[in-house]
Amino acid sequence: MTGQLEGKVALVSGAARGQGRSHAVRMAEEGADIIAFDLCDQISSIQYPMATPDDLQETVAAVEATGRRIVARQADVRALDSVRAVVADGVAEFGRLDVIAANAGIASFAKNTWSITEDEWDDMIGVNLSGVWRTVAAAVPAMIDAGNGGSIVLTGSTGGLRGISMIAHYVAAKHGLVGLMRTLMNELAPHNIRVNVIHPTGVQTPMITNDYMGEFLGEYPDYAKYFVNALPVENIQPVDISNAIVYLSSEAGRYVTGVELPVDAGMSQRV
Numbered sequence: 001m002t003g004q005l006e007g008k009v010a011l012v013s014g015a016a017r018g019q020g021r022s023h024a025v026r027m028a029e030e031g032a033d034i035i036a037f038d039l040c041d042q043i044s045s046i047q048y049p050m051a052t053p054d055d056l057q058e059t060v061a062a063v064e065a066t067g068r069r070i071v072a073r074q075a076d077v078r079a080l081d082s083v084r085a086v087v088a089d090g091v092a093e094f095g096r097l098d099v100i101a102a103n104a105g106i107a108s109f110a111k112n113t114w115s116i117t118e119d120e121w122d123d124m125i126g127v128n129l130s131g132v133w134r135t136v137a138a139a140v141p142a143m144i145d146a147g148n149g150g151s152i153v154l155t156g157s158t159g160g161l162r163g164i165s166m167i168a169h170y171v172a173a174k175h176g177l178v179g180l181m182r183t184l185m186n187e188l189a190p191h192n193i194r195v196n197v198i199h200p201t202g203v204q205t206p207m208i209t210n211d212y213m214g215e216f217l218g219e220y221p222d223y224a225k226y227f228v229n230a231l232p233v234e235n236i237q238p239v240d241i242s243n244a245i246v247y248l249s250s251e252a253g254r255y256v257t258g259v260e261l262p263v264d265a266g267m268s269q270r271v
């Protein structure tokens with residue numbers, strides 16, 4: 001059976017682990033070749049371990065196990081030239097670009113908005129908002145040049161739909177992505193390139209399954225109530241987000257653009 005993304009090429013940021021790895025593998029299963037990159041290093045204001053070069057190698061192996069090809073690089077969404085270099089290498093190898101999954105992100109918590117340190121604020125906006133803009137800015141020209149249309153999916157959060165205490169910097173960045181998506185949608189529609197945001201609820205990845213998160217919730221036990229889903233599931237799986245990206249980027253989603261798609265087990269509408 002033909003895959004839903006047969007013959008396409010997909011760029012994935014933050015591809016070393018978690019949702020990014022799942023997006024790379026899932027799109028490869030549907031027939032896409034993958035251009036993957038990740039920082040694979042620690043950011044000093046982030047208090048849980050970030051991905052490593054070995055993690056990125058695991059993604060490479062998992063994509064290759066599907067029979068598809070992958071170009072994988074270490075690169076930082078905070079450095080436009082480094083993302084441009086990844087895109088150039090990938091497009092030189094595969095000759096086109098059809099999908100951008102702007103997924104790389106970080107998380108940190110503070111007692112309240114006025115306790116967020118300047119480093120925490122700047123790192124958050126630098127990665128979760130400006131980093132998504134840089135990913136798109138670096139990759140869109142290749143997508144337009146290829147002339148095949150395309151799909152850009154930005155990873156938001158339920159924190160892009162409402163204010164959540166103790167993460168104002170994360171919430172501001174994820175709301176910002178919605179504005180970025182709305183403008184890009186208008187600019188890119190004439191090229192038949194669609195742009196959407198997915199808002200995941202809690203996803204079982206090392207971003208939330210770590211000691212720092214456990215300690216934070218121990219200190220503020222009431223906080224967990226902000227993250228309760230309507231459906232009876234504690235956290236969803238990375239593949240649940242990957243499947244939504246496949247849908248949005250496939251023929252089935254060909255006229256879907258400019259939308260915010262919550263994949264949130266009903267969390268944002270729960271009363």
Ligand SMILES: NC(=O)c1ccc[n+]([C@@H]2O[C@H](COP(=O)([O-])OP(=O)(O)OC[C@H]3O[C@@H](n4cnc5c(N)ncnc54)[C@H](O)[C@@H]3O)[C@@H](O)[C@H]2O)c1
Nearest residue numbers: 014018019038039051076077103104105157202203205207
């Ligand atoms: N896990 C959740 O509960 C959850 C919920 C909603 C939204 N999200 C969002 O989903 C996305 C993926 O997160 P995840 O859950 O897979 O977490 P994760 O920590 O497992 O993966 C994030 C990846 O992004 C990479 N990254 C971070 N900074 C980078 C940079 N400057 N340049 C390149 N790569 C960088 C990390 O190294 C890591 O591999 C993020 O945008 C996150 O905000 C996560």
